[in-house]
Amino acid sequence: MEITIFGKGNMAKAIGHNLEMGNDVSYYGSHDTVQQFGDLVIMAVPYPALEKIAQQYQQELSGKVVVDITNPLNFDTWDELVVPADSSAAQQLQADLPNSKVLKAFNTNFAATLMSGKVGNNVTAVLVAGDDQDAKNVLKDALSKSPLKVMDAGKLSRARELESVGFMQMTLAASKQIGWDGGFGINE
Template sequence: MRIGILGSGNVAKSLSRGFVARGDEVRLGTRTGSKAQLAAWIAEQHLAIAQGTLEGVTGWAEAIVLAMRGMANPETVRAAGEPAFRGKVVIDATNPLVWRADGFPSLGLPEPESAGARLQKDLPGAKVVKAFNTIGHAHMVRPQFANPPTMFICGDDPTAKTWVTELLRDFGWSSIVDVGGIERSRLLESLCVLWITCGMRLENWNIAMRLEQRI
């Protein structure tokens, strides 16, 4: 499939490798349309990935991953143009984080708002599925833990969630929990705050959450 990833940070890079390994065609969209740092990384990794503008990559893609700074999602959508997202699955991996004076994160949107629900509102013709936002980028593809961690997802469109679930299975996830509609993004974004807080407290980023079910 043609996968457009909007972003140039660690999440965009980790997920691109996963999609390329799955056999998908990947383009990375950024605000400038071309970043030297990104070109160097692509060359170093020997990946057949092209760069483009937010608008160009979104228009070209069959499915899109949002991997930008979460508080900037409305700007990203404006730059890419809402029509380019219509009819497509949009995976929202972002978190609307702000940083407190004590150095710990919190959510930058007032209760009950969330980046995921806002995105769905801004993209009424797209099928937004929140996923990947509760795990560190290094473990998004083929997570290696003693017990399989859980990927929590939510979204309004059942077929889009089925597609994302299949993608997650291809990426090596065996525990996937669908928590409901896109308004539940607030819960998943709060989980990211918990995940970062644990990482900071434990000084360990090789951590993941798992939902255990009694047999």
């Protein structure tokens, strides 16, 4: 599968590490010009960059599966999410890309746990929210050769809860209560 990743930071590399197992992955910075997109597009950029990329490439992303990994928190204060209480960054991205299939995923994972495939003794679980089951299957198939466990977290409206969990993990790590190689694990 052809996959496009916006972003070149730790999260982009960690996600790409898993997607490169059986897929063709191309990386672009948020300011790069993209001529051709894969069927799966990962937005591994800071939250403020989402809107600009969506506006620039709305037509080109039509029909594509677009994965938002952002946690839209206030990085000045680290005390709030900056999206309305009844929405999420992923829902905003879906509104900006009405002809794309937007998913929320990877925002509850740290780069280290994506690279290792483990959170403590648990397999790293990638929680995925979205309204299109076929889009979820595209992401699951793309990760099928990786050690990650993909779990369906429900409709795109569940992205708000995923963003809250991601925010909580980040604040725990920033306050040194857990490491950036930790996080919440799921036992079966």
